[in-house]
Amino acid sequence: MLVFENIMLALTAIKSNKMRSFLTMLGIIIGISSVIAITSIGDSAKGVVGKEFESFGMNNMYLYPNWELTQDGVEESDLITPEDIEALKARFPEDILYAVPNVSANSDTKVGRVEGKFSMTGVGADYGKFKKNLSILHGRMINKSDVAGGKDTIVIEKKAAMNLFNKENAVGETISVVINGEMKDLTVVGVYEVPSSLFDSMFMSQSYSAYVPYPILVVGDGSAWAVELYTNEKKDQAALGNEFVKYLSRIKDKAPNFYIFESAESQMTTINKVLGTLSLAIGAIAAISLVVGGIGIMNIMLVSVTERTREIGIRKSLGARTNDILMQFLIESMIISAIGGVIGTTLGVAIAAVGMSFAKIAVVIDPKVIVLAVGFSAIVGMFFGLYPARKAAKLDPIEALRYE
């Protein structure tokens, strides 16, 4: 019924009061654009986190004792021994692709007059294969014979090579470090690079990263507080982690939940959950401004109804039914807020795009959010337009015609 005529009528009314219509829309524009900008920024951040985790392998996992259950600190018997690791590998041959005690060491070093500090991580033979974002620039990664023979080798990052040796290709150079109280001369067998990551700034570190064969870092019988795994990435990581933990706890004769696991996936889920909650909370605050915008529409529609009382009377005298008048004003308020919604969406997407381009992050815009935002703004228009429209529709034609 008269929908097309009412839309034309609404557009004429909006056009004839440009400034007022714009100011009315502004509330909706601000509300919608902030909701869209915030959710897009949240989604973009999630996308970045996902990429980041993928780059170093979503199948990365650590098993270690649950600190809350070790009353007096970690005891000798709680540590994970090389036998435990072998047992795990034997029990899950399909699912554990890499398992090495999680050992590391820090040491100062000096090359000529240049001082530096190394943060060394013990790795197994295939580490380079699993750590996907690591690229060898010169030489090679720690290999089987390094690990098997416990050779004094080291793979250093490009920054260390440049600073200590003044060249990128430092293969063949020697670095003196102290490991477990013992002085060792390590031969550089490779130089690697890891693309800069979002987390670089999170882990502020003065030291250079380096990889060494894990046997040279272990103490005593080779037990460690944790074991680093790379798992079958085709399987559900949480399910795998639970199985590993259950088995490990059993062979160590501990309570079933004595050991716990931490996977890249579970970390990502946690971070995403935080990001999601955060953008939802801020988005909800932004949504309040939509309600404020709706009240603005209601206010201006009430003014408009009063101004056009006589016009309403004329229309009624010419045969307009109550519903015709109701629809006329309802459609007008819906169009105002829908236009506001479209402008707000454009603005919100633009804000997100500009913001993300400063942060050099790919913009992720969920089309669902846009549909939701524009739909919601039309509903706001309808809801807040209903009262003024009903007021208009119920006017007594004679009173309305007499209105000056």
Next chain:
Amino acid sequence: MTHEIIKIEGMTKVYDTGEIQVAALNSIDLTIHKGEFISIMGASGSGKSTLMNILGCLDRPTSGHYYLEGVDVMEKSDNELSAVRNKKIGFVFQSFNLISRTSALKNVELPMIYGKIGAEERKERALELLKNVGLADRSHHMPNELSGGQKQRVAIARALANKPQIILADEPTGNLDSQSSVEIMEIFTQLNRKEGNTVIIVTHERDIAEFTDRIITFKDGNIIRDEYTREVGQC
């Protein structure tokens, strides 16, 4: 043999202003035949405008009956009354009541929009109606670009949009100079004589009333005189 298009029996309209009750119409009986040209006279507050509003289905009487083409209008719903206003009655007002910021053409189209007539047919008929009142070249002018007489002619064209049988005009010349008044009255006369419309005009000017065939005079909510100015009823 003439057809009774409007028949009013014992119609009373009381305005309840809270403290006092004002009887605007006091048990009126009135019969109007199809094709009559009538003026209703009286001082302000005499009840003539109240009668006009009820005749135009804009208002309902407190009691009494109003038969429009034999149907009791009091029993109709609000939406049905809207349809009656749309199809059977054409209104012309003293202050023209054109919708501002809307062209003459669109104003004339308005009753047809509510009558659900298609856009093309609407426009065609609106242009023809404007041509008939001599405003073919003004169809795209806004009301504020038209003179009083022109506005009233647009209003008459609009009143005729859905080909109503009855034209109700409330002081149609009240805001016009004497020359425009005569022109407007001539249009009404034409409508009555040529098209056979029943034309009812409310006025307080005797010389305007002289154009019509029958003058009904109101005072204090009563009809005090109902006279024929010339021989009628020969149809």
